[in-house]
Amino acid sequence: MNAILYNGSDDKRFVPEESQMRIEAFTIDGLPLVGEGDDLAGMILDRVDFENYDILAIASTVVSKVEGRVREISEITPSDEAQRIAQKLDEDPRFVEAVLDECEEVLIEAPFMLVRRRGGHVCVSAGIDRSNIEEGKLLMLPKNPSQTAAAIRSRIFEETGKKVTVLITDTNGRAFRVGQTGIAIGASGMRPLLNWVGRFDLFGNVLTVTNEAIIDEIAGFANLLMGEGDGGTPAVVIRGLRVFEDVDVFSDIIRDENEDVIIAALRQMKSRDT
Amino acid sequence: MNAILYNGSDDKRFVPEESQMRIEAFTIDGLPLVGEGDDLAGMILDRVDFENYDILAIASTVVSKVEGRVREISEITPSDEAQRIAQKLDEDPRFVEAVLDECEEVLIEAPFMLVRRRGGHVCVSAGIDRSNIEEGKLLMLPKNPSQTAAAIRSRIFEETGKKVTVLITDTNGRAFRVGQTGIAIGASGMRPLLNWVGRFDLFGNVLTVTNEAIIDEIAGFANLLMGEGDGGTPAVVIRGLRVFEDVDVFSDIIRDENEDVIIAALRQMKSRDT
Numbered sequence: 001m002n003a004i005l006y007n008g009s010d011d012k013r014f015v016p017e018e019s020q021m022r023i024e025a026f027t028i029d030g031l032p033l034v035g036e037g038d039d040l041a042g043m044i045l046d047r048v049d050f051e052n053y054d055i056l057a058i059a060s061t062v063v064s065k066v067e068g069r070v071r072e073i074s075e076i077t078p079s080d081e082a083q084r085i086a087q088k089l090d091e092d093p094r095f096v097e098a099v100l101d102e103c104e105e106v107l108i109e110a111p112f113m114l115v116r117r118r119g120g121h122v123c124v125s126a127g128i129d130r131s132n133i134e135e136g137k138l139l140m141l142p143k144n145p146s147q148t149a150a151a152i153r154s155r156i157f158e159e160t161g162k163k164v165t166v167l168i169t170d171t172n173g174r175a176f177r178v179g180q181t182g183i184a185i186g187a188s189g190m191r192p193l194l195n196w197v198g199r200f201d202l203f204g205n206v207l208t209v210t211n212e213a214i215i216d217e218i219a220g221f222a223n224l225l226m227g228e229g230d231g232g233t234p235a236v237v238i239r240g241l242r243v244f245e246d247v248d249v250f251s252d253i254i255r256d257e258n259e260d261v262i263i264a265a266l267r268q269m270k271s272r273d274t
Numbered sequence: 275m276n277a278i279l280y281n282g283s284d285d286k287r288f289v290p291e292e293s294q295m296r297i298e299a300f301t302i303d304g305l306p307l308v309g310e311g312d313d314l315a316g317m318i319l320d321r322v323d324f325e326n327y328d329i330l331a332i333a334s335t336v337v338s339k340v341e342g343r344v345r346e347i348s349e350i351t352p353s354d355e356a357q358r359i360a361q362k363l364d365e366d367p368r369f370v371e372a373v374l375d376e377c378e379e380v381l382i383e384a385p386f387m388l389v390r391r392r393g394g395h396v397c398v399s400a401g402i403d404r405s406n407i408e409e410g411k412l413l414m415l416p417k418n419p420s421q422t423a424a425a426i427r428s429r430i431f432e433e434t435g436k437k438v439t440v441l442i443t444d445t446n447g448r449a450f451r452v453g454q455t456g457i458a459i460g461a462s463g464m465r466p467l468l469n470w471v472g473r474f475d476l477f478g479n480v481l482t483v484t485n486e487a488i489i490d491e492i493a494g495f496a497n498l499l500m501g502e503g504d505g506g507t508p509a510v511v512i513r514g515l516r517v518f519e520d521v522d523v524f525s526d527i528i529r530d531e532n533e534d535v536i537i538a539a540l541r542q543m544k545s546r547d548t
Contacts, residue, residue: 021300021301021499021507022298022299022300023297023298023299023300023499024296024297024298024299025296025297025298025299026295026296026297027295108535111535112535114535121450122449122450122451171486174448174449174487175396175448175449175534175536175537176396176528176529176534176536176537177396177457177487177490177527177528177529178466178467178485178487178526178527178528178529179466179467179485179486179487179488179490179527180485180486180487181486181487181490181491181494182491183451192452192453193452193453211452211453211454212445212453212454212455212497212498213448213451213452213453213454213455214453214498216451216453216455216494217455217456217494217495217497217498218495218498220455220490220491220494220495221491221492221494221495223486223491224486224488224491224492224515225295225297225515233295241498241499252452253451253452253453254450254451254452255450255451255452260449260450261382261385261386261388262449262450262536262539262540263449263450264543265536265539265540265542265543266536266539268539268542268543268546269538269539269542269543272542
């Protein structure tokens, strides 16, 4: 039994070794299509009876829509830089301009744009979505997803008195492996990393796994339950897993750009290619 | 409601839109410490009443132990190559030798060894574990985890008649983000990728997310439930998620080494540094 996790409903942090961990997860169905200014937290509260330590995962797309993070492609004027990269990609330069506007650094220009966003999140095309939005429009990632998560967490606490963890998720590619998985791009009410330092293995040795990115393990599973597209559900509750803490420390999960060996390699490659 | 997933117990592949998806996950507690030749499948069968379409996730460490994938550090003679890399890493050259023995290519030598294993799995130190094993010994990843998963799946079907998906999981670092997450290193009884091509988004556009690596979204969550070290549980069941198919196609998830831009960048960096 994993002592730092939790499977009950009262306020204890640890559970006895003999108890089995049981987790429940469910989709929040029936949410309407949302638009700018809609009360997303209210819509969720209408549909879920929260319990203490529930984890609420929300797809970034709905947060972006509520926040009006939409651009009209026709209103974008591409820069020279955008024109240059668009040619390499055989892509609409206005789309490339939108990506450049969202990011701090382009790590790979082609065959896809891998960029570092403000705040450090590395993703393809700055996470801009052309699906699940009307044609001719672009949906950007939320401006400050952790702030949004914190606001939703407060609102749930105010209305229900329940301590709930809130994650904002997005679908992200990764190195070396095919396919995309859900990750958290913002959160409130949990530590993203579970630090095993000082704990012992089965033979009394100190553990070498020091940081487990539990937030992304949760976000990935939530993303799977959400699905994609017209059959998807943009919000999921995971119940029975005690990760709640009254903290806002999401940025712990972003590796310092100057300590990342793969960023260093990509920068070298780019400086050689351009 | 995500139409390709499933929340019931009969044989239908699709569920009506109005039904909510509910998932349950639990640890398999009370497994003894295992050793070479132990009947792992039997131990699990003694403790779980499987249902059709259950997903059984097993930590690679216990599979490795049952398969005797253990080396005595004292019996390893390091090569010149191992000596050279060990010096850069300030590491035991015998450990480096064990890593080299397990891998096809070293992508990064220092500050940590990132290698490509036979079969294409990219990981740090070839996934060799010095935790959860007696001091002076190394635990290698299972030889052929998908084969093991297939054998366990067959055994469960023979004894119970239940169609179960089996995953073997390991804990893996990743680019750009701090912390490690669980991934699948082998599987039987599911497709690792869910292909959304041809499906439509909420506005009738064709989806751009084509491949969701659902196997790693499941493996990550299972890894979280397992925990690490002396309080950990090496096996987990996820119930209510219909991903079962009678296939053995795990290798779909490994990206072709020659199509991976990040591998290309790491090779360039290495050829410049050495």
